[in-house]
Amino acid sequence: MALWLPLLSLLGLIPGAAPAPAKLRDAGAQGWGPPPPALLGPARFALEMYNRGRAAGTRAVLGAVRGRVRRAGRGKLYSLEATLEEPPCNDPMVCQLPVSRKTLLCSFEILDELGKHMLLRRDCGPVDTKVTGAGIPKDAGIAWSDFTQSSVLTPSLSHLYPEDRNETSVLPLLSKDPLPHDFSVKMASVFKNFLVTYNRTYATKEEARWRLSVFISNMMRAQKIQALDQGTALYGVTKFSDLTEEEFRTIYLNPYLREDTGKKMRQARPVDNPAPPEWDWRNKGAVTSVKNQGMCGSCWAFSVIGNVEGQWYLNRGNLLSLSEQELLDCDKMDKACMGGLPSNAYSAIKNLGGLETEDDYSYRGYMQACNFSADKAKVYINDSVELSQNEQKLAAWLAKKGPISVAINAFGMQFYRHGISRPLRPLCSPWLIDHAVLIVGYGNRSDIPFWAIKNSWGTDWGEEGYYYLHRGSGACGVNTMASSAVVD
Structure with missing residues (x-):
């Protein structure tokens, strides 16, 4: 690790990093x-x-x-x-x-x-x-006079820039020198397309200018992540591209996972059969549609609920969309939008006496008073288990037993568009997990093994809401906190 730190510091991908050499x-x-x-x-x-x-x-x-x-x-x-x-x-x-x-x-x-x-x-x-070069100037040398209020706040001319839709895949890495004028104009048009695509508006011209500067810095960071990725992932413009790294982590991620102070679960019995070459529970009716946690760090609830939905289907033959909001409101061991642990969530479901459906207890994206009714509970669990950290054994368990709740380091996911992600291990440490998701399958693309992961950021992120992560290398800690409910 000591060797990596100065190298990554030169590339500006760790806090306080210096610009890369020219x-x-x-x-x-x-x-x-x-x-x-x-x-x-x-x-x-x-x-x-x-x-x-x-x-x-x-x-x-x-x-x-x-x-x-x-x-x-x-x-x-x-x-x-x-x-x-x-x-x-x-x-x-x-x-x-x-x-x-x-x-x-x-x-x-x-x-x-x-x-x-x-x-x-x-x-x-x-x-x-x-x-x-790879340094990111704080102001990025933008000539703000190039952007009028109308061009920033009401980007009605975005149809004139169709070639910019894919421009983020070729954005240069910048040195400490100011951005050239033509590149500034190009970035303005990319930003306009972003505003239109994601229906983004800002209250003032000053806020719009600030968000543009954040957007440009983010594009530079995405290009660095792209250059270092060992998989086939493409990083670039996403709906989170106008958020600072701190804003994104605070709103959407779950640092509570790193503490791992939740209820200890018993170890699951391994599956005897070897893992098939590929498997996908989406094709077998065990996975509900992609959901959206909104501006709330409730990924832990979506990960666990997705697992319980799959377990109930496999053991009872009925796929139901269940209530994440029930966990936000009624799981007193966790912290609602401030984060939570899957192990605590399983325990809460068992102690509450079950889960209501999404229709009966709909998602609001913030904590309310607990409104759970045992009479409306449609699903229950008997226990929960911790799974092996061996990825081959995880694949075998998944193919026989169903989707798996896991926690990962979300490095790079703010800018992930599609493909198989494989960040360098020092950049995506397994000890810094901060996002809970659901593995629903696995396979290979162009001989590169992957996990198919259901995320909870809506279908307008990633590959229609899914994230593909390299399988077999412990990428981003995907194997460090795998678990499942037990339905008898």
């Missing part, structure tokens, strides 16, 4: 041309990571390479610049860059430790508009 200087760098033998292995690895998950016919090929190498702890750190030739592609679900941009200039940071390569940074852009 673009590689010519001094001491290798000349352009075919990669010298010392750089060939790291360059090929960088190309492999760039092409990972891409369909045949869309993979880039390596051109010229230059770079340098220096010692880093027990290994070597390679700083490379390379040109990549990318064939035309029009499918935004497959291609990370638009069709017209074929020749790219990329900067890579690759750590070689004990013979194993790790991609630390990837920054690619068109050769004619390349801007490198």
